[in-house]
Every structure is written in C-alpha cells, then in structure tokens.
Amino acid sequence: MTARPPIRSIAVLGAGIVGLSAAIAFARVLPGLAVTVIETPDDPAALTDHLAGTLPSIAEFHDRIGLRERDLLAAGATHRLGTRLSDWRADGVPLVLAHGERGGAIAPGTFHQHWLNARRAGKTAAFDAFSVPATLAAADRFVHPSDDPRSPISGFGYAWRLDPPRYRDLLRALARHIGIIPVPGVYAGVERGSDGHVATLLLADGRCVAADLYLDCSGPAAPLRSALDTQWDDWRRWLPVDRLLLGAAPARVATPTDDRIAVPAGWRFVQPLRDRTLVGLGYAADQTSDSSARRVLPAGDTVVPLALGVRAEPWRHNVLALGDAAVVLDPLADANLHLAQSAILRAIDLLPGRDCAPTELAEYNQRSHRQAARVRDFQAAHYLPTGRTRGPFWKSIARLPRPDSLAHTLEQFAHRGRLPFYEDESFDKDDWHGLLLGLGMIPRIADPIASASPPELIAATLKQLADATAALPARLPPYPAYLAQLERGR
Template sequence: MNPRRGLERVTVVGGGVTAMCAAIAFARALPDAAVALVATPPDPAALADRLPAVDPRGMALLARLGIGEAALVRAGAATHRVGQRFARDGGAFAIGEGDGITMLAGAALHQLWRAHGEDPFATLVPGAALAAAERFVHPADTDPLLSRVDYALRLDAARAVAVLTSAARAAGVRIVQARTVAAASSSLIHVDGAPVEADLSIDASGPAALLAAPDAAWIDWSATLPADRLLLGSAPPAPSPTDSYDATGDGWTARWPLAARTITGFAYAEAVTPHARARRLFKGEAERIVVAPRRQAAPFAGTVLALGDAAAALGPFGWLGLPLTLAQLEIALELMPARGDGPQLAAEYNRRAGLAADHMHAYAAAWYLAGQGRAGPFWHPLRRRAGPPELDRALEQFARRGTLPPVEEAMIPRSTWQQMLIGLGIRPARVDPIAASVPHASAVAALTQSRQAIEALPARLPPYPHYLDRMMQAAR
C-alpha cells in the first residue's frame, strides 16, 4: 500500500481571477483543509487576470465550482464571445466558436470547400457568420445551425473578482490582505514579514512569480510572440459578441467589448516602434504594459504550484491566458497533490501542463508567423522566423493535405485551427480524395445550400445589446 496523506494547509498567493479560482477550487476539493488566499495587489502585467476569457471547458469547471454564467452576467462581469474578426493585408476573416458543420456531403467541410468551393470559408461556419454580424443567442439543440455554435465568456476583471470573492468566502476560503510576499523555503513563505507554512503554496501572483525559486528555469517565447509592449485604453460601452483585431504596420490593434466599457489595445515591439510613436499611433489615454512571453519549465516544484502568468505568459492575443490557467488548474485537481508526494506526480503535472501551454503558444504564434507576410516594420522580420515545433508540424501537415497532427492536452479545437490557418491564406496543396470523389455539381449544391442557410441566420437573432440586456434583467 501507498497511503497518501491529504493536504491540510493550502495557501494561494495573488489578487486576481487566477488566485480566486484556485482558492475556490481547492477549498471545494478539500473541504477539511484550511485554504487561505493571501491577496496581493493586482499585477497590471498579469494578462490572464487582466484580460480574462473563459472557454467552454473553463465554463464547465467554473460551474462545478458553483460559479454560474448567470451570476457573472447579472453582475455585469461577463459578456459572450461567439467569435473573433481579423483584418490584415489581403482582407478580413472571422473565426467562430464551436465545431461548426464538420461534415457535408460525406466529406470534411473544409476539404469539400477546398475541392469545390469558391466563397470564403467563413461563410460556411455558423459562429463566424454570427461574429461578422455581431449576433448571438445561446446554442439550441433544436436548431440545426445554432446547435453547431458555441461561445466563450469575456470577464470584466474587477467585477469578476467581486463575484469570485463572494464565492470564495462561501467556500470557506480565508482571505488575508498582504503588501509583501516572499518565498523563504519550499514550504514556508513570508507574508508581510510573518512566516506562513503550507503543504501546498499556489503562486498566482502574475509574471513576477513571487514564489518561484531563484534558479527556476524559464522557456523564452519572445521570438515567436514578438509583441512585448501593450497599450490599453478604454472606450464607451458597445456590447458585442465579437472581438476585433487589425494588423497594422507597427503591430496590431484590438477592441474587446465588455458590458460597461470597451477595452482597446495596441500591441507592438518596442525595438521596432518606440513608445512615443506608439502613443501617437494609439491616440487617447493609455496604460503601457510590458509583456514578457515565456513559461516555467517546471511550474510545479517542491510544494509550490504556479498558475496563471506565474506559470505561462502568452501575451494579449486572443485572451488565451485564463483558458490555459483553468485547464492547468483542472489537471492539478485531477492529480491532486498530497503531503509527502514523491517527484513522480509533479513530473506528470509538469509534462501535461507544459503540453497544454505549448499548444496554446503554437496557436498564438500562428497569428504572427503563419500565412502570407504582412507589410510593415513589425511584420517584416517575422517572414522567415521559425515557429515553435508544434506550429511547424501543424503548418506542414495542413499545407500538404489539410489535416492536423494529433495533440495531447489540446487547448484549441481543430475547427478553430482550421479557420485560423485558412483565414491566414493557407490552402492544402493536395485535394482530399474523399472530397474529390463527390460529384462537383452535388458538392456545389450542398455548399450553396449550407452557405445560404448560414447567411440567413443572423437576421433571425436580436441585436446583441438587446439580448444581453434581456439576460441581465432575467437574472435579477
């Protein structure tokens, strides 16, 4: 027998969404343990906390923790994202959440489109059509198109923390405010100078990684995620289920609409665009954030588990930080550390968490490195830059025959990968034999019928601000 001794004391360090979610999760998983949240001042550069989205997998985890979508919407802390719209040299495209129509006329949809289609691929994806039209309602199993749509939630960080604080207290989490936190040893931290012992310490402090060992190894992602500066501003509210990204010569701009405001952003590289020029290009008041894309090689070391930007910093594109964080938290809950564990459990966590982070990194890097080169000083040096290995494998296989390699701990749905790569101008060189075997007239008829049905879908739905307001009123 190998009896494991359960955790008795868990300390979470951090002041944002990541720390709150971790504290609630461990308090609910370990009802007999003492879980304390050492609330530190929020780190402005902690983008998993600052720009938090929750994908469908993360929403399922939050629901298990007793944090429902309705409560977040009622508090004005969440809006829905049905897709994202991208503009770049050569045109614009949209990516929809959800699997979409995976098969048509007996062939994979994107392969049938490659063999027989002429219209943009996004016109065949229900979520992309809704994103382009800025329409959303919840998926409905009774509707053949709406059943193929999914969505994510964008969180308003400050309002979400207020909701999560109430949930944490209800779960029995003891919240302690702290000005300074430092690691003294693998099981001892100092909070405002006072020692605090824990069986497990969770570092959710952001990119400062307050509990990381001085010799912690980091994997640098700056070559493949080259935007190292971010200007964040605010515009009046204009609720929409669509995030917008525009590639410019100096980087890219974005609009992320929340319920009470719209976050605006400009991501760039300081070596290419000096700060003064970036401020002139962005226009309006803005906060500058230094972005350092990287991940810890071993985010679980000793009795310290790093989550959020303390473990992996992906930058602002796509709001990918919190989805990765919640997936890694789910892995930790599945493996559930115990007192006196040997190195095997930490090694397995680090393996799986690293695979998840690398998959998310590959997807984010595709925006910068895949497809046709963009014009401008930010993009020009990236034209021949090597991507991360997982992206290179995906590009090679998709460009050759329109398929993607299997991935353990996959974070991005295959349909999303397909939409991104096609939108970036990548076309499989080989025509899929199954798609080619469909008679051309039959394939065109099936594609046309599907496209026309999808084109008619947005007109059936209310404007998103009306739908959101109705949801907020119903939740009260």
C-alpha cells in the same frame, strides 16, 4: 500499501483572478481544507487581471466552482462568439474566427476537404461563411446554441467577455461565501526544509504562513516559485509581440465580437464592456517605442512588458505556479485565463499527497507545458504570410522562425489539409481549420475521400448551406436586445 497523508492546507500568494479561482476550486473539492489567501499588491503585468477575453472552456471551470450564467451577467459579463481579424490579409477581407464546427457532415470525408475541392473549382463562399457562430458574430447577433443536433444553431460553443474588476469581485464574494477571506500581506521570503519543500512562507510584517501546498498566483515575477529555481523557457524568438499598451475608451454598443486590427506597428484590440471599451496595442519593443505606441493608441495609459515563455516546471516540490507565474503570452488568442483555470483543474485532477511525489508532478508539468506550447503555436500561426507587408512589424514577421511543433503542423496541413495529433490541445481542429484556411493556406493535394464525391452535388450542397447560414442573423434580434431579454429573465 504505503499511506500517503492528504493535503490539508494550502496557502495562495495573490488574490487576483487566478488566486481566487484557485482557492475556490481547491476548497470545493477538498472538504475541510484550510485555505489562506494572501492579498499581495497587484502586479500590473499580471494580464489575467486586465484582460476580458475567455475561451468556451470557462464553462467547465464555472461548473466546477458553482458559478452560473446569471452570476456572470450580474457581474457585467457579455457573451463572446468570436474574434474579427481586420486588415490582417493583403486583400483587406476581414476574417472571423469562432468556435464550433463548420458545415458538418455533407458527404464522406471532412467538410473542409469538400470546401477545398469546391474552392479549387471556384464554386464556393469563404470558409467562415459556413460557420454559424462566425456568421452571427459578423452580424453582431447571438443566440444560445440549441440542444437539438438537427438545429442549424447547434454544434458551437461560446465564451464570455469579462469585466475584470467585477469578475474579481464576483470571485471574492464566492470565496467569502465558502469561508475564504483574503488577508493583506507582502511576500518576504521562504524557509525550506531539508527535503527542499517550502516549510514556511514569510511576510514582510513578520508573519509566517505554513501550509502543505503553496500556490504562487502573484503574477509573472512569481517570487514564491522563483525561490526554488528560476528556469524559464523564452518564447520571444517565435512571437513578435513583447509589449502591450492597455487603456480604456468610451462604451460602445454591446457586441459578441472582439476585434483584432492589424496596424503598421502591430495589432490593436477592442473589447467592448457594458460601461467602457477595453483597448490595447500589441507591438515589438525593438521596432516601436512606448511614446510611438501611445500615438497609435492615444487611449492607452499602461505599458506592460511581456517576458513571453513558460516555466519548465511550474510545480516543484510543494510550490505550484499558476497563471502569469507559470506562462506568459500576449492576448492574441484570448487564452490567458483559459490556461490558468485549465491548470487549476489539472492540478486538482492529479492532486498528489502531502509528499508531492515526483510522479504526479512530472505528469502535471509535462501536460501543462504541452498545452501552453500548443497555444503558443496557435498564436504564432496568426503570423503566416498573407501578403500584408505595410509597416515594420509585418515585414519582420516573415523572418520569424517557427517552433518544431508548429512547423510540423503547417507542413502536414499544407501537404493535404490534415492536422497531426497533439495531446492537450486548447484549440480543436475546427479552430485550426478556420485560422489556416482563413489566412489563405491552401493544401497542395486534394483529399482522395472527399474527391470521390460528385463535384456538382457538393457545390450545390455548399451553396444551399451557405445561403441557409447567411439567412440566420435576420431571424435574430441585435445582441443588445437579446442581452436585455436575458437580464429581464434573471
């Protein structure tokens, strides 16, 4: 057997949320690892340092690095159950997207197929009325899911709404606790060996940093990873938002629900934190000027251009790009930090030896690309025709082409309500069902298994279930009261 020397040292370019997350995670699993974190000037285009939204997968990452709920609450984080899409549909009915199953097993066949049959007969409530987290989110209520599978409040996940500067400070404190102290520096270049690997990272003040593995977490410019090649898959032909205007507004009452509000120029987002509210506007540069965007969102003060796309090989030789250095997406689905932290865990799980053999790197790159592409598909699916045409942004999306994988997904679902299998999905079938059905995509053919159940029995079961779900919020305190109760118990 050929001996493969293990990785003993890493250098991380960038001490933002992604860089600190990576440094801590690698140090946790590799005892004795020498970690150097270079704190470069912040890149305002690094969205992971500006956005508050996360997905439920963040719980796994926090478990791996040793962060608990009390730590997050102390850092100003609040619980996040879902996203409300307002004015997205022509009928103006809001849609709440939340994580977790809807309805459960009520008869042979899948729940959404039974709901579809009842809808065709005009005998059921809206699809998100059967989602406990969506119902709680719409009522600004929150409760931790029960461990009892028989409980009506089991079977759903929740995420966190982070206060980005305070979360970064929390990670910095955890890094310091395990002996990682970022050092300031400005990237100046690299020296490469005959094998193509980076031998030394050069800083502007003349310092040199040598490591077995280099992590570029510096933002979308990714100067370290770009020193090897500049290959980039451009996704702007499929995603209409290529510019963000970000800002802050006065604090609002705490809520577990974020808002995405369709406006003629694109969509606004609203994410309430403890002491302020993060706001933003996603728009298309060829339709709306920055000055016009500021009139739509007067609180906006930072314009961020988005080079939407993905790096075809985020890991090349001994340099790994993470976060905005690897994939750039707008925050429509709140997947930015999810993609970064998932990539960190994937890199650890597939960690090669010091030689960074092509076999492990190819597997990592393929899986990372698949995951990012399916998040892209999920975001692009938000722009399905819903009858809304008010404004140039919404008129133009009807002409958008679709990636082959999304076209395949929509074709299969539109035919008979089934979703094809794709590896490395970030959004499960319940997420897809909630989005597609909520936007009005109704399959043409009824499912034969669900259709075998007596329609009147299914209709009665659905009504009972919808009524029980609708009654849940009244039994729970408003979210600010629940949050205060949790903080007293910390």
